[in-house]
Amino acid sequence: MINSVMPRLAQLVNSVWLRNLRRRRAEKRRLASNQPHTITVYLRLNDAHSYLLLQVLAQFAQRYPVSFDFRTVLNLQEDMYPAPALWQSNAFADGAHLAQCYNLRFPSQPPEASRETTLQLTAQLLHWELQPGYLEHALALFDAYWQGQGENLSRIVDSNISDHWECYSHHLQANEAQLKQQGHYLSGMLHYGGEWYWGINRLEHLELRLNEMGLQQDQSMAVLFDKNHRDFCGQTLKARRSDAGADSVNAIVIYWSMRSPYSYLALLRGRQLADHYQVPLEVKPVLPMVMRRMQVPATKSGYITADVKREAEKYGIPFGRIADPLGAGVERCYALFAYAQSNGLGLRFLQSCAEGVWAEGVSAASDSGLQLLVERAGLDWNQARPLLCDDSWRLWAQDNLAELYGHDLWGVPSFVYGSEAHVASKVFGQDRLDRIEQAIIEDLGQRTTQ
Template structure:
């Protein structure tokens, strides 16, 4: 079965299957004479929802689409291992994105009460069936996020406020629909019926939705700018390549620290991208491996893992990183990898070894739980397999892996990949743009 799995992973993430599923979904849409329908899941206390809401009018003006708004509120506990830290980072990330893209956002989190959030949610649920959801939501979200409690109260019908329990089934239906369709986040866009339904997270994945709508001929107004293109070309926006790929060395050599897991597909992308970023600024990259969540006896529900795998595939293609022909390294393969990190460090090739390991398991289908597979990885990194195989039963790495975990927690982080540079700590390979902005500021300061 282990030999078959890479082919199954490759099939699940293949362009051929994706095109077929999209074609089936489009055929069904036409047969049913339905419009291009984009489901939008918004949460009043989610800053990413507030940013997404601000670009939806432009999206509707450019594309021949209808919106199906679905208000949610409660987070799925098994999907968020550290919900408070998630919310803190979501606010900081959204403030960064708003500044980069010229969107409206507060300087500090709102102080509105949880009860008011529930009232606002009920009002939004009511508006879903009125036809003017976008207009109502724009006002409600604005007042909520800018701490305008009196103005927010004027948007909430007192009859709704007095009958909150009447909206609980409506809320549950929306949250169940989100879950059953394969997701857990808010600020989500969903397009296409099964098997061609796909998820697009907020501003970060909006371009993928636009690409699909454009391919379907759904552009109705070419004079209206593409929202994702506009977002990516705002002045001072952090690029993915940085200064056209030119070297911009920084003299103080303070490193980027990457908290990383051999089992995380996003960590694979994060390592490749962070390595290139560190090289552009001629500073060190220190990788601190931690055990995968499942090996730390935490939960990663299947639907979360499936979304991550598919999302990593399109992100990998975006950055030109091979991915998809995978041999999941969970368990013994991860342990064998970590057992060799100290040896690779002694040979001054730890980062290279970890990059080759993740490329091998996530794009070449190499089973690192076997000696045959791990030998290929070890030798590709320039290490001696005859020595390496004598180290595989060494468990000293378990101490430093857990120390790395505590160090990650101490930085206000909870998952991988996460990055720390100077005073900045960010979660997710998406937020390497924040790290790059911090690097640019240091570089510019050194030139003055």
């Protein structure tokens, strides 16, 4: 009974209808309290996404009648960041890419600052929160910090504040507690009307929401922050296999988890990318974090599901009727992956499984559900079923994980294209498939001119 009810309940919880109902209620409460359209913005000085977001907020406020409630944070929630150093490195690479896309300022090297210096500068930001002009002051401080302008920092910062940064510790704790209480963990976040928007990566969703409310000042209904996917698979360049041979064409490698909804989007979009440019696609599954005895707090999983829903809607991918495959569902599908590969149907099988558990409410833990997923991928259930007892897949799943770490990546989905010596690109998250596409275009462009 539970197995049949939960997918329907998930479908309702993730429905556009319920989301729009929540939005109408949020707007009704705002009007009843006679409040302006206020966006709470959580910024962290040493966060690349916060720096980029800060640069576009003034322009955003010119387009929409919104005000900002700025909240400075600093300390990461440890249970939300399994590999903070790798996260920071990846965020810097993301920042450089996004800065190029949107013509924003960004350094060639990460800023260097001691913990005490960061605390002192954070205290100055906290002080400005309670004064007019935070946006302008903060942007000048962020610029000086990220561009290594020590002299400018000394002119910007009040020594009465920086020398007594401990006096702002409770203020900082209050901001960080509010971020957690409101249901998030990242910085560079905007919170409006009960929904979260992560920096430039998700600003288009806020644009669309405000446009639907009729708030855009020029009534153009334009969306500016969609460049990372606007022209996805827009070029016609293809691999010249007749010249180079199929084996010499670089493959897109996806490190993937069946329980990751972002991996579901990544697989479908990755297949689209590979098909468009006629390059190979290789999927390397790993065990989900929980099955590797790691923590995934409820706050994190709740935000991820809501975010995947709107991303799936953006790409025209069905999502929301969920049958969580954690445990047996994952294990049974992984046990059959080698069989599917031996029949040349590995990708089709994984896609069938992912669509089943994330969009159709099919239980991969049941024989009837798994049989459906197997047979529609073109495989024989009678041949597949005996293989469910073979757990040799656990060896390659852990090998894939070690290989992922070897690329200085830590989570799924992650993509690797090319080699270190030839147009290498390594990215975390389906958001950065545009960087993989750039690497493919560069690679194939070189091949066609050789």
